[in-house]
Amino acid sequence: MTPTNKSINHPLDDLLRTDRIPHIWCPGCGIGTAFAACLTAMKASGIDLEKTVMVSGIGCSGRGAGYVMLDSYHTTHGRAIPFATGLKLANPELNVVVFSGDGDLFAIGGNHFIHGARRNVDITVVCVNNLNYGMTGGQVAATTPLGAKTTTTPVGNPDGPFNLPLMAYAAGASYVSRWTILHTRDMTESIKDALLNRGFAFVEVLSPCPVNFGRRNKEKALDSLRLYQEKTIIKNDAHPSELDIDFERGVTLGKFVDIERPTCIDRYDATCRPPEMLEEEKAA
Amino acid sequence: MKPAVLTGAHFMTGDVACAEGALAAGCRFFGGYPITPATEIAEHISGRLPQVGGTFIQMEDEIAAMASIVGASCAGVKSMTATSGPGLSLMLENIGLAVCTETPCVVVNVQRAGPSTGLPTLGAQGDMMQARWGSHGHYEIIALAPASPQEIFYQTIEAFNLSETYRVPVLIMTDEMIGHLSERVVIPEAKAIHTVSRPKARGRKDRFKPFAPGPNGVAPMAIAGEGYHIHVTGLTHDERGYPDMTVEGQEVMMSRIVGKIRNNLKDIIRTDSYLLDDAEIVIVSYGVSSRTSLAAVDEARAQGIKAGLFRLITVWPFPEEEIRKLAARVKGFVTVELNLGQIHLEVERSAGGLAPCVLVGHAGGTIITPDRVLKTLKEAF
Ligand SMILES: Cc1ncc(C[n+]2csc(CCOP(=O)(O)OP(=O)(O)O)c2C)c(N)n1
Ligand code: SF4
């Protein structure tokens, strides 16, 4: 492929590192759709993009940070959230968006996710859940359905998957939603809400990985989209305990949590800083 | 409310002096995780940082602590963590991230005896090679080894200055004995403390190349939110910061991040000496072991043996040129350290066969007594 033809403008060109296109994502992959929704939401939200930073871990989804024309950090596998925590606490003016994969955020990085949510660090986490480790060639993940075939569960996954929104809710996230890449508008709106939520905001995006997951589970890219259309129901405010992913029975999408509670920084300032210092800051 | 620089004479432990040194250096972010014998650094700084406009956070583990300080430094704030052996083992991957992304930060290791949980409350110097090579891949790093609370105060400032100058993580490789030792620490006035900040990004924002080196091989650093739209990755990258997955890309990036240290050894390396000018036998030591070595030198001199001490303040990069010069004229080297032979191997390598090298080592848990040093020195030479 040749690099983008400059005469054809995409509405997101100003937010893309067009000199890095073509990207690495496979044909039929859903990451690009989730990424585009994320950029569109950033623009639509009205947040100051000069003060907006994207942080990714490692994986196909983790390449997101490499394509956004903003300050962007591609860190280590699983560690995007603690890195983002350091960025945010060191400069609370930054809007920090973590864009990464299910393996990155919930297997190797699972502990950081629950602690980020518990502290209510004011960041937005977008997780592309493709039910497997795409980048390394399709191994089992903490999100892989029971019985699904992957390269390390050649006869089927003996374990069950995490319900990510339930975990986010239980750990204290202030915004929790789930969409699929077929629900582009809802997903974009939801990421926008998440960006505007003051607190730890989590958006799970179901996304096909036809090359590594689909292929081994008789699911072509279009089949995944069909499942997203036919086997999902939108039920805002559904209880997070009802959100197991089971495409036989149907998968619930929607916004499940949207609250405001003091953030990590609010509490730190109120508890640890001398009151006279806070007054000085207010006056300034 | 106390000021950031606690000017005056104090009686404090090495751990507390380290925390005060960090504050005096301008450290305003600490991401930590408790571990003996480094915990007191976090405890002390957790109370002090919010009073001086900084932030302390106890993360969920050392992996997160290290990741958080790299993130905070990318936001433009001088950052630090402190740990001991098991924690350092967990920090290594993100120390590598800081090396590769050239993010300044300071990591303190108050060494205890290992391997594994080892002797949690007792000191050692067994992580010296881990400090050098612990993260994967080939790289250069800076490590300092203070020998007293007063020195830890100054070396912590120095660690930040070196880290900011060269955009490299700097390790302070102290030990339980120094960390828990209380001594007089004199803190000068704030204006007498020399602090350095990273070279700042300048010029046209759309043309800025975040990894294009300046005259000393170090690139000016853009921080998050300044409008440079930088991309920073732990993948091999080019001057724009973009991934470059080629053999040539690897070579260019590696020669720069290794070269910025190797080409500035004179500016980086600091050593100290005692009665070295006419010495025939040179004791090489650092940290707590250099204190007992000092007594051994005095005793040897009293017995008519021309011994002297070559004390490492910078352990990495290793002062190999200085050792080689000494090797050409002395009878031999005795390396004194609380492990079973790590820096000893470096001394041997640097001496290049020109002078014999012996080790006075110990697996850790207690200090090496001057008697033992003296005995070995007499037996060997
Ligand atoms: C410490 C470490 N362990 C393992 C790897 C190898 N690795 C790279 S990406 C990846 C999994 C990524 O999965 P996910 O986060 O779901 O992203 P996807 O590729 O599916 O988008 C693994 C295991 C690594 N880079 N670092
Ligand atoms: S391997 Fe899967 S997740 Fe990765 S780019 Fe290809 S389709 Fe997408």
Ligand SMILES: [Mg+2]
């Ligand atoms: Mg995945």
